[in-house]
Amino acid sequence: MTKLVEGFISNRIRAHRFLNGEMSQAELGQRIGLTRQTIAAIEAGKYSPTLETAFRIAQVFNVPLSEVFRWDTKPTT
Amino acid sequence: MPYREKVAWLSLAAILVTYGPYFTLIATGIVPTRPFPDFRQLALFGATTFVQLVILGTGRLILAVSTPREDRTPPDERDLAISRLSTVSAYNLLIGGMILVGVIMPFTSRGWDIVHAALFTIIASEVIRFGVTVFSYRRQA
Numbered sequence: 001m002t003k004l005v006e007g008f009i010s011n012r013i014r015a016h017r018f019l020n021g022e023m024s025q026a027e028l029g030q031r032i033g034l035t036r037q038t039i040a041a042i043e044a045g046k047y048s049p050t051l052e053t054a055f056r057i058a059q060v061f062n063v064p065l066s067e068v069f070r071w072d073t074k075p076t077t
Numbered sequence: 078m079p080y081r082e083k084v085a086w087l088s089l090a091a092i093l094v095t096y097g098p099y100f101t102l103i104a105t106g107i108v109p110t111r112p113f114p115d116f117r118q119l120a121l122f123g124a125t126t127f128v129q130l131v132i133l134g135t136g137r138l139i140l141a142v143s144t145p146r147e148d149r150t151p152p153d154e155r156d157l158a159i160s161r162l163s164t165v166s167a168y169n170l171l172i173g174g175m176i177l178v179g180v181i182m183p184f185t186s187r188g189w190d191i192v193h194a195a196l197f198t199i200i201a202s203e204v205i206r207f208g209v210t211v212f213s214y215r216r217q218a
Contacts, residue, residue, distance in 0.1 A: 035153050035155075041217040047155050047217045
């Protein structure tokens with residue numbers, strides 16, 4: 001049986017919110033049609049957004065997708 | 078706590094405090110069944126459903142008043158994903174239960190046993206639906 005490639009999605013949403021004038025989770029959520037709780041879940045890595053939402057988040061911060069989301073193979077400390 | 082999680086907790090609690098005692102009474106035989114129409118059984122079921130609706134109605138009213146309008150937004154993609162997961166989980170139980178009730182039980186049981194088994198399947202699938210919903214919100218909180 002083929003072993004799946006292991007990894008997880010990490011993100012830098014918190015850092016980008018800070019760089020964008022300490023944008024609140026609620027404000028980010030409003031701009032892309034998500035609730036504050038969903039933004040919090042994404043930020044904490046407990047919910048993986050759809051690709052479309054990931055692109056929207058990157059668009060809000062005006063950066064490429066890879067600046068916000070990354071595929072990691074090892075947990076970072 | 079998201080508004081939808083509060084609603085799921087309320088729905089779960091309303092089922093547990095009404096149908097929990099209902100099925101306990103049925104299972105222990107405290108309310109014996111008679112051939113249809115058994116008005117005592119029907120009254121018990123009617124009262125249980127009425128109390129559940131009162132709890133749900135009152136609870137939803139309190140939630141609507143106490144939750145800010147901005148927190149009562151349309152469901153987003155995470156809400157819909159949780160809803161899909163909980164509905165699929167409940168459906169699997171419901172379909173299994175209905176096969177038991179509709180295909181097997183008519184040959185092994187009769188009357189109120191079949192009715193109660195069908196009701197139990199429906200209520201259990203609702204418990205699963207709301208249970209999976211609150212579990213999913215908690216896990217991702």
